[in-house]
Amino acid sequence: MYQRIFLIVLDSLGIGEAPDAKDYNDLGSNTIGHIAESMDLNLPNLKSLGYGNIAPIKNVEAVENPKAFFTKIQEASLGKDAMTGHWEMMGMYITKPFKTFTDT
Structure with missing residues (x-):
């Protein structure tokens, strides 16, 4: 099966609000989305791993064959x-x- 697993945790790089956002006064939170809207974001390595497949992000398109498994938790x-x-x-x-x- 797998010989290695690398877990990448991107703290403070939220990709949309959580279902309980209202409970924490976080409605509309989407750190990566807001950054992408305010600047010319270029994340080629994260893009190749499938980061743009999780949610729409300006300039970080989804890829057909990502090099990794990805998720939003x-x-x-x-x-x-x-x-x-x-x-x-x-x-x-x-x-x-x-x-x-x-x-x-």
């Missing part, structure tokens, strides 16, 4: 911080959200 755990997401990817389900500091 939605946390099942409670919380919205990076550590919760990282732990969940490794098999831990978080039932009590960590404290976050959003009033900065």
